[in-house]
Amino acid sequence: MDRITLGNDEFEGRNNAYVLAGEESETPPESRRGGEAGDDELTLVDTGLATEGIRAELREGLAERGYAFSDVDNIVLTHFHVDHTGLAGEIQAESGATVYAHEADAPLIEQDPDAVAAVEERRREYLERWGVPDDAQETLLEFFEQAAHLEGEPAEVTPIEDGEVLEVGGRTLEAVHAPGHAAGLCCFEIETDDRSEAFVGDAVLPVYTPNVGGADVRVERPLERYLTTLRRLADREYDRLWPGHRDPIDDPRDRALEIVDHHRERSEKVLGILEDHGPADAWEVSGHLFGELEGIHIVHGPGEAFAHLDHLHHEGVVSLEGDTYRA
Structure with missing residues (x-):
């Protein structure tokens, strides 16, 4: 998997932005959203924080692969936290890219004033x-x-839901809703010839355990929701997970159940x-x-x-x- 590693001094360690480009797909056109099969599309999964240094890192990483921000066709966001979405609006403004995110998080990524105010009020109450x-x-x-500057520019979001299939960057991605750390956190499952893998954002991390309860105050019964997510991901028996931070996870089921044990x-x-x-x-x-x-x-x-x-x-x-x- 083509990964650009980006700086992050505030949260769970260095961020990952994943680059998908131009492979063939066998998914029927009528069941897809996104590009046509075989399109030479460029897709990013998450974008990193909106800082000058990280912007330069992402531009440089794309340039090394022969791309610029203006070449990005699709942006797939795992959840609304700024270390995953910060540059999405800026890239969309430069390229016209379609931005996908779960419907629960879409208003926050769009920086809708009412949605932002509701979260701030709920946080104060908590x-x-x-x-x-x-x-x-x-x-x-x-x-x-x-x-506040880390949020970057608002993006116009195409909302998605659990089970929805995206055809982006020549890959078929199935959205797997994984709430707990965030209300709209989505993993994106990739099926290849002999492996089952997924982009998981902060649903499962290789070193830290994602914060539950404070990271998104919108989530009711946050620990219960997160434990359900972990068991769901464990039961899917992926071969590898591509997290939003740090290195890939080669023992997905064991790592998910290890986090369940941690919370116990x-x-x-x-x-x-x-x-x-x-x-x-x-x-x-x-x-x-x-x-x-x-x-x-x-x-x-x-x-x-x-x-x-x-x-x-x-x-x-x-x-x-x-x-x-x-x-």
Whole structure:
């Protein structure tokens, strides 16, 4: 798989943008969206952050392959987070590319004011419920204000849904909705002659475990949704996964189930915190889990704690009184 590695100092390590170009397809035209079979199309899967340095890296990576931004025909986005979508609008403006993303994330990628405002309001409500102190909330707000430029230009998005088939860059991609880390996160399955592979964005990462609960406050029952996603991906028994960060995953089923085990262990640790220290809100639990939090982790930390507390509550293991959880 042709991968351009891009910088990322803020999130889960260096980003990947994948380049698809010009192979033949046997998918019938009537069942496809995108180009005609055999088109010499250029497609990117994710684009990286909208910074000067990453823009230069992506331009250079494409130039090494004989392409420019203006040559891009399609952009397939795994989810709305800016380290995956930041340059999509700029590339679309330069090339007229069609941008595809799951319908749940499309309004945020388009930077629809109502959708953005709804997420910001919901985040404020959750920060209060989680018990995040005012000074930490102010620090988080400053982080978001300073990072606003990373969003880049809005893109016009063609929304897709689970099971939809795209014909792009001469490849057949099937969308596999994989919510948890984000409401609209989609993996894109690629079938070759003898292998089954998928682009998975942040659904499965090779080193870190994707944040659940704080990364997208729109997701109800975030841990439950994510565990369902992991089991679904494990059951598909891919030969290889191409993640949004770092290196390919050659043991997809084992890695997905390893992350399931990680969350089981974290839930046990969260329960132990309540048993050892008494009733607590999500912010207090996150302090025991992660220590002092800075930057984006001010929402990711209590969000992750909340995801586990919420899961334990729905399973009847802990009780909830107001915003306080009790073993």
